[in-house]
Amino acid sequence: MGKLKSLADLKKIQEEARSKLDLRVKGDNPENYVQIKVAMATCGIASGAKEIMDFLVEELDKRGIGALVTQTGCMGYCYAEPTIEVTLPNQEPVVFGYVDLRKADEIIEKYIKNGELVDGIIPVNYEKVD
Amino acid sequence: MSKYKMHLLVCGGTGCRASESDLIVENLKKELEEKGLQNEVQVIMTGCFGFCEKGPIVKVMPDNTFYTQVKPEDAPIIVAEHVIKGRKVARLLYTDPTKKEHVSDSKHMGFYRKQIRIALRNCGFINPENIDEYIARDGYMALGKALQEMTPEQVIDVIKKSGLRGRGGAGFPTGLKWEIASKNKADQKYVVCNADEGDPGAFMDRSVLEGDPHSVLEAMAICGYSIGATKGLIYIRAEYPLAIKRLQVALKQAREYGVLGKDIFGSGFDFDIEMRYGAGAFVCGEETALIHSMEGQRGEPTNKPPFPAESGFLGKPSNVNNVETFANVPVIMLKGPEWFSSIGTEKSKGTKVFALAGKINNVGLIEVPMGTTLREVIFEIGGGIKNGKKFKAVQTGGPSGGCLTEKHLDLPIDYDNLIAAGSMMGSGGMIVMDEDDCMVSIAKFFLEFTVEESCGKCSPCRIGNKRLHELLNHITKGHGTMADLERLKNMSLVIKDTALCGLGQTSPNPVLSTMNNFWDEYIAHVVDKRCPAGQCRDLMQYSINAEKCVGCTACARACPVGAITGERKEPHSINTAICIKCGACFEKCKFNAVVIS
Numbered sequence: 001m002g003k004l005k006s007l008a009d010l011k012k013i014q015e016e017a018r019s020k021l022d023l024r025v026k027g028d029n030p031e032n033y034v035q036i037k038v039a040m041a042t043c044g045i046a047s048g049a050k051e052i053m054d055f056l057v058e059e060l061d062k063r064g065i066g067a068l069v070t071q072t073g074c075m076g077y078c079y080a081e082p083t084i085e086v087t088l089p090n091q092e093p094v095v096f097g098y099v100d101l102r103k104a105d106e107i108i109e110k111y112i113k114n115g116e117l118v119d120g121i122i123p124v125n126y127e128k129v130d
Numbered sequence: 131m132s133k134y135k136m137h138l139l140v141c142g143g144t145g146c147r148a149s150e151s152d153l154i155v156e157n158l159k160k161e162l163e164e165k166g167l168q169n170e171v172q173v174i175m176t177g178c179f180g181f182c183e184k185g186p187i188v189k190v191m192p193d194n195t196f197y198t199q200v201k202p203e204d205a206p207i208i209v210a211e212h213v214i215k216g217r218k219v220a221r222l223l224y225t226d227p228t229k230k231e232h233v234s235d236s237k238h239m240g241f242y243r244k245q246i247r248i249a250l251r252n253c254g255f256i257n258p259e260n261i262d263e264y265i266a267r268d269g270y271m272a273l274g275k276a277l278q279e280m281t282p283e284q285v286i287d288v289i290k291k292s293g294l295r296g297r298g299g300a301g302f303p304t305g306l307k308w309e310i311a312s313k314n315k316a317d318q319k320y321v322v323c324n325a326d327e328g329d330p331g332a333f334m335d336r337s338v339l340e341g342d343p344h345s346v347l348e349a350m351a352i353c354g355y356s357i358g359a360t361k362g363l364i365y366i367r368a369e370y371p372l373a374i375k376r377l378q379v380a381l382k383q384a385r386e387y388g389v390l391g392k393d394i395f396g397s398g399f400d401f402d403i404e405m406r407y408g409a410g411a412f413v414c415g416e417e418t419a420l421i422h423s424m425e426g427q428r429g430e431p432t433n434k435p436p437f438p439a440e441s442g443f444l445g446k447p448s449n450v451n452n453v454e455t456f457a458n459v460p461v462i463m464l465k466g467p468e469w470f471s472s473i474g475t476e477k478s479k480g481t482k483v484f485a486l487a488g489k490i491n492n493v494g495l496i497e498v499p500m501g502t503t504l505r506e507v508i509f510e511i512g513g514g515i516k517n518g519k520k521f522k523a524v525q526t527g528g529p530s531g532g533c534l535t536e537k538h539l540d541l542p543i544d545y546d547n548l549i550a551a552g553s554m555m556g557s558g559g560m561i562v563m564d565e566d567d568c569m570v571s572i573a574k575f576f577l578e579f580t581v582e583e584s585c586g587k588c589s590p591c592r593i594g595n596k597r598l599h600e601l602l603n604h605i606t607k608g609h610g611t612m613a614d615l616e617r618l619k620n621m622s623l624v625i626k627d628t629a630l631c632g633l634g635q636t637s638p639n640p641v642l643s644t645m646n647n648f649w650d651e652y653i654a655h656v657v658d659k660r661c662p663a664g665q666c667r668d669l670m671q672y673s674i675n676a677e678k679c680v681g682c683t684a685c686a687r688a689c690p691v692g693a694i695t696g697e698r699k700e701p702h703s704i705n706t707a708i709c710i711k712c713g714a715c716f717e718k719c720k721f722n723a724v725v726i727s
Binding site: 001002004006007010013014016021028030037039040042053057058061066069070071072075096098109 | 397
């Protein structure tokens with residue numbers, strides 16, 4: 001990029017630069033975004049959780065959804081890996097099991113975009129202590 | 131290239147770098163590469179996070195996990211556990227000192243909870259050596275807005291309305307300063323940034339320059355536009371090598387983008403900035419001395435008026451502001467003066483950065499709204515006094531300020547309240563003292579500094595401060611009289627009235643304020659020949675408590691001058707005429723039989 005000739009030029013650079021800083025901005029205010037936790041313990045990784053995480057990160061970005069995808073340890077549902085926990089802003093978290101690429105796509109399109117529940121929800125069987 | 135999924139922010143402030151944070155960066159990168167994750171996880175060196183006490187800091191984003199006291203050899207475990215498996219490394223998390231629980235989100239730490247970060251908004255968040263990251267955080271937008279949408283008068287009006295006052299110490303209204311400089315007509319004017327931070331224990335400006343250099347450059351350009359100056363100068367001490375390096379990188383990048391240089395944003399406005407290096411003399415923080423030093427002359431002050439706004443650098447109108455003042459400007463321009471003036475107290479708007487140092491648990495850099503009380507700063511953010519000792523006083527304003535005591539703890543901090551309490555805001559150093567500190571010695575310490583730093587131009591400062599120091603020395607050695615205390619006070623008042631510049635006029639403040647607040651301690655030194663805090667070695671007496679002494683002879687063997695005598699298994703005694711008060715017997719005694727009084 002050469003010299004900036006106007007404020008419009010600056011705004012163009014800002015847009016690109018912002019996408020690189022996105023992770024940090026979202027991480028600072030997670031409650032404003034869709035938060036997705038991918039279980040990435042040994043069981044999750046072996047079942048392909050990494051692929052699911054890559055897919056989610058890229059697709060959410062492509063589809064213009066402000067989301068925060070992080071990894072977490074084993075959630076305890078080893079039989080249903082890969083599992084992901086999705087928290088929409090101001091809502092209770094929902095855990096989905098047996099998430100493959102098709103399911104991940106369905107979760108984005110139906111649950112995240114429209115709030116429609118899809119198959120594969122695992123009832124939460126524990127309470128969390130903050 | 132795939133998108134990064136995780137950012138590892140490593141503190142690159144001077145403090146954390148001294149604890150090898152650059153090696154942490156290197157090790158993290160190496161570890162990530164070995165695991166094939168270099169394209170998924172980005173390692174970024176940022177500016178200071180402020181929590182220097184627990185440095186080096188590594189923050190993982192977007193998980194918002196704050197690791198403290200990280201060592202270079204911790205890199206593998208962070209990568210193996212957190213990055214790969216998503217498990218937080220518990221032993222590196224901050225532990226809440228009262229609840230004894232791990233806290234991973236910095237927003238929930240006592241240290242950060244009460245802070246509002248305006249001047250430090252980007253410190254610990256962006257890579258200071260990457261202009262794009264600054265731009266992503268609305269960098270140079272304020273300059274663009276000023277140049278394309280506003281007249282210079284409108285810019286000045288915004289700053290005036292915001293109520294921003296100089297953060298260098300005196301608290302002069304910044305907008306008014308700009309207005310005066312803008313009204314003085316000349317063929318050339320200058321914008322000067324005073325980065326000559328010299329108070330002992332202060333590191334606010336250094337941290338801003340190290341963590342967010344572009345915010346200062348942008349503000350200087352905005353100031354240039356408003357007062358009609360095309361040249362900026364940053365006066366910085368050569369002993370801040372990292373800040374200098376980051377400024378140089380920032381200047382180069384800003385010129386490449388054309389946000390500094392000719393015809394910025396096609397507006398026809400030219401502005402560029404040069405650096406000037408100082409040798410680290412305290413007096414050069416005084417604006418006239420600073421200007422002389424930049425001109426290549428001796429760093430000595432001259433009488434005001436003329437103020438720099440009329441006749442400054444090379445005799446041209448110059449506007450001098452401090453680093454932190456500038457760092458506030460771009461945010462005010464973007465968020466508006468009403469937003470800024472809604473923070474703070476009636477006469478002091480916005481926030482203030484403080485460097486907490488001394489006997490406090492959380493040494494570090496903080497930014498709080500004006501009007502926060504000393505108690506909140508010291509006990510909530512600062513985490514209280516080290517080792518559970520009792521709070522005694524806090525020195526604000528460095529060697530030019532004064533000490534505040536227990537009775538001032540609930541005082542809301544702002545410019546006027548601090549002056550009314552006999553101290554001053556200064557640039558923001560806060561040195562906390564506990565019950566073990568002798569206030570006469572503290573006054574002596576600051577005087578030692580001023581004597582060293584006096585430029586010698588006017589006699590009240592050159593000779594007067596030297597005499598003050600001698601008197602204090604005399605008192606701490608146990609030779610003081612009541613007449614000396616009288617002289618100390620009188621001379622302090624005379625120096626305040628007659629010294630040429632701010633350095634001399636304020637140098638007796640530590641003496642006067644300790645005399646005001648701790649008169650008993652002065653009396654104890656002079657009348658009882660006793661130092662209540664047990665700091666003044668010449669006033670100490672060592673003796674042995676015969677009831678506790680078991681006659682083990684350990685002290686007698688440790689004494690380097692043979693002052694301790696006694697039979698085996700019989701109580702020993704110390705001959706005070708020979709004793710050199712080295713403390714060796716005190717250290718050696720296992721029975722607490724050696725008493726210092």
